[in-house]
Structures are given as C-alpha cells and as structure tokens.
Amino acid sequence: YFTALTKTPGASLAELYLWKTDGSPEGTVQVTDEKNDLVKSSEIRDLTLAGSLLYFVVDRNTLWRTDGTAKGTSSLAPIGERNDVGHQLAAYQGKLYFDNGTDGQALWVTDGTVAGTNRVNAVSPKFFLATAQALFFNGDDGYHGEELWIHDSAPQGTRLVTNINAALTIRPPKAVIPAGDRVYMISDGSLEDPDYPNSPNHPSYRLWISDGTPQGTHLAPYPEVCSEVYFDPQFHAVVDGILYYPGADCLIWRTDGTAAGTWKVPGSLDLECFKGMGATPLGQRLFYFMGSS
Numbered sequence: 001y002f003t004a005l006t007k008t009p010g011a012s013l014a015e016l017y018l019w020k021t022d023g024s025p026e027g028t029v030q031v032t033d034e035k036n037d038l039v040k041s042s043e044i045r046d047l048t049l050a051g052s053l054l055y056f057v058v059d060r061n062t063l064w065r066t067d068g069t070a071k072g073t074s075s076l077a078p079i080g081e082r083n084d085v086g087h088q089l090a091a092y093q094g095k096l097y098f099d100n101g102t103d104g105q106a107l108w109v110t111d112g113t114v115a116g117t118n119r120v121n122a123v124s125p126k127f128f129l130a131t132a133q134a135l136f137f138n139g140d141d142g143y144h145g146e147e148l149w150i151h152d153s154a155p156q157g158t159r160l161v162t163n164i165n166a167a168l169t170i171r172p173p174k175a176v177i178p179a180g181d182r183v184y185m186i187s188d189g190s191l192e193d194p195d196y197p198n199s200p201n202h203p204s205y206r207l208w209i210s211d212g213t214p215q216g217t218h219l220a221p222y223p224e225v226c227s228e229v230y231f232d233p234q235f236h237a238v239v240d241g242i243l244y245y246p247g248a249d250c251l252i253w254r255t256d257g258t259a260a261g262t263w264k265v266p267g268s269l270d271l272e273c274f275k276g277m278g279a280t281p282l283g284q285r286l287f288y289f290m291g292s293s
Helices: none
Strands: 002-006 015-020 044-050 053-058 062-066 074-078 089-092 095-100 106-110 117-121 124-130 135-140 146-151 158-162 168-179 182-191 205-210 218-224 237-239 242-246 252-255 279-282 285-288
Touching: 002 044, 044 089, 044 095, 053 095, 074 106, 089 124, 089 135, 095 124, 106 124, 124 168, 135 158, 168 237, 168 242, 218 252, 237 279, 237 285
Parallel strands: none
Antiparallel strands: 002 015, 044 053, 053 062, 062 074, 089 095, 095 106, 106 117, 124 135, 135 146, 146 158, 168 182, 182 205, 205 218, 237 242, 242 252, 279 285
C-alpha cells in the first residue's frame, strides 16, 4: 500500500489517494476514489497492517481501515490530533493497538469494526513495539511517570514491567529494539549510585534488557551507549539474536544479554566517523556504511 497524488478525470488539481500494488503494472490500482471522503484529505499517514486489514490516520486525527477495496475503506474513530511524531499504531495478534487523543491519549484496540474499537485502559502509550509474545510500549498511568509497559494474553492484560524511575533519574526508555524473546531499550539519565556518578566524562545513555518481567529487566552487561547516535535506530541492529550497538566509546559492541556474550567487536571503526549512515543486516553479516571526510 502507498499514497500518491492523483489527478482524476475532470479534476483541476491532483488529490491524495490510497493505492496498492502486487509489484506488477496490472496489479497496481487505486483503492480510494472521488467517492471516498478521503479525497478531501490533505494527509494520509501511519499505514499499518494488522491481520488482513490496513489501518491509517487521515489528517492526523481520524483512524481509517481498508481491505484493499473502495467499498471496504471507511473511518473507524476520531483519535485526536498529534503534530509531533504522529500517532502510535501497532499490530498485535491480528488487531491494531493505538493511542487515542480524544480519550487523554489512552490505549485503544480495534478489530477493524466500529463496534470492535474500544478502550483498553487509561495508560498513555508511546513507542509501540510488537513481538510475537507481547506488545511493549512506553506508558504513563499518571502515577509512575513514563515507564515500560507490556500487553499480552496474560490474565492481567496490560501491566507495568518495572518501575525504572524508582531507582533512576532518567527520561523514559527509547529506541526499543526486539531481539528474539527479549527487547532492548535505551534510557537517558544517570543512576543514583556512587558507582555511576553524573559527570561530564560518564555517559548517561544506558542500554537495558527486558523479557517482559520485573526480574528479567536490568542493565545490559556493558550498558553505556554512545551519546552521538544513541537514539538513532539505524545504528542498532540484530543479527541471529545478537544486538550490535554503539558503545560509549562510539565503537561497535555486541551482546546476547549475558556478560559472557558481550564484547567490543574487534577492528570496529568509530561510529562518529559515519554518523547518519547506519547499519544494514544482510544474512549473518552486518554492514556499516561510512562516508569520507
């Protein structure tokens, strides 16, 4: 699926429409047309597949769905407007989870029907990440501040993974990265611990590991992350379950979540030399692209 400015017969200006393609000329067709309300929209964004449906946000304030046909394309719910990073949408177990600004940025879920679009809870979500086991997200319940939350098929449903802010003076976790049955997160702040003084020479960006449980959420064996590229997801890559990330020295480190499986990659170059280029996994290899000065 993609969007394109398209000029229909009789129209003086091109309008924004939703298209789909199977990769062939004959399989590239327009989904929405002048009969859809979408024709008056200035923006279609946040395209997200969940099950057999595509969901998207129109004009930053309304959630829509489509089955790939004009007849099967319709609005589901107003969700308020977000002008910063757009709305948070994530597919999990065939349904779409999203933040609803008309309800205090609460967590909502939909099965693609109006009747099946409902509030999950009052936790305000950010940075969704869906794995096969669960949906992870930053959430604020108005009491703990922004923390890592999880939603899965367990009886308690949505729950706080652990209260990181209780032990740390940090900003909420960011750059959540999936790796097998766990996720890695990067937090911004300093430990309230004499072993980790908040000094100009001590990095405050730290790598965390979580399996979705309080006891399984902890700092990585080598947690310090390069301050130059810490929040840029293109510098964090997973190959065969191993996370490669920029250490405090801005060299490439690897970890499987254990101390024995964490070390600096021999011969790695300073990532500051090619900031903005990033890493690309290919098979069992990881390629970094470096510009020349």
